[in-house]
Amino acid sequence: MQLLAxxxxxxxxxxxxxxxxxEVGEAAAKHVARALVRKQALERIRRGIYLVRPFRAxxxxxxxxxxxxxxxxxxxxxxxxxxxxxxxxxxLTDQRFSTVVDAFVRNRLQARRLGxxxxxxxxxxxxxxxxxxxxxxxxxVEVRVSDPERTVLDSLDYPRVFGAVNRxxxxxxxxxxxxxxxxxxxxxxxxxxxxxxxxxxxxxDRVGTSSRQLAPLRxxxxxxxxxxSLFPDAPRVGPINRIWNVVENEKGGLTFRGCRSPLCLxx
Numbered sequence: 198m199q200l201l202a203x204x205x206x207x208x209x210x211x212x213x214x215x216x217x218x219x220e221v222g223e224a225a226a227k228h229v230a231r232a233l234v235r236k237q238a239l240e241r242i243r244r245g246i247y248l249v250r251p252f253r254a255x256x257x258x259x260x261x262x263x264x265x266x267x268x269x270x271x272x273x274x275x276x277x278x279x280x281x282x283x284x285x286x287x288x289l290t291d292q293r294f295s296t297v298v299d300a301f302v303r304n305r306l307q308a309r310r311l312g313x314x315x316x317x318x319x320x321x322x323x324x325x326x327x328x329x330x331x332x333x334x335x336x337x338v339e340v341r342v343s344d345p346e347r348t349v350l351d352s353l354d355y356p357r358v359f360g361a362v363n364r365x366x367x368x369x370x371x372x373x374x375x376x377x378x379x380x381x382x383x384x385x386x387x388x389x390x391x392x393x394x395x396x397x398x399x400x401x402d403r404v405g406t407s408s409r410q411l412a413p414l415r416x417x418x419x420x421x422x423x424x425x426s427l428f429p430d431a432p433r434v435g436p437i438n439r440i441w442n443v444v445e446n447e448k449g450g451l452t453f454r455g456c457r458s459p460l461c462l463x464x
Contacts (some may be wrong), residue, residue, distance in 0.1 A: 263314030
């Protein structure tokens, strides 16, 4: 247990086989690692990567959170955690989402169970892994998470991750008062699809965002001629906003549970 004590004093929640090798030598490293895993002192995440279980947890049936285990699994690789789990993490919803965590990565990986939850992987272009991400510490491990603005944009860019576009539009309307508008606009103009920029532009316009602030979104959609529905799954009935080329059909739109925005309430 001397090794565990040293790692805990050094606040090392994540170690590698190289760390063990430096302590016990090449010949004994794999044997020691297997023994510590068997005693549940270490939790193997992938080949040569382990999470250290603190002394207070030894002898109890407990595990690191799924988010922490994903961070260990993807250590050294570009990624971020988002989706419904990120909504809960940033307290953008009163609902708790912890059984499934969505990880956005560069290369395809199979969904799997990690600890008490499941991780789903979604492949995105490399440039999508370079902005709108914050580093947070969970159980001593650095975890990359989409920030609130990026999380809401992802709900519109990748609606299947969140359930459906209708739900994502209601979510965006509900959370606008808690988001940094300038950051939201900058992110959307930089990397979101045109349809997302159209919907976000309309919602921001409705809450009095200045034309100057919205200019990057208008430039982004300048070449788009498609007229889309605000709520794709609702009847396409309502006035057309010609600035954003959006049919304002919210009367039949679905609501996001807990939404208090006028957009989400029946009319």
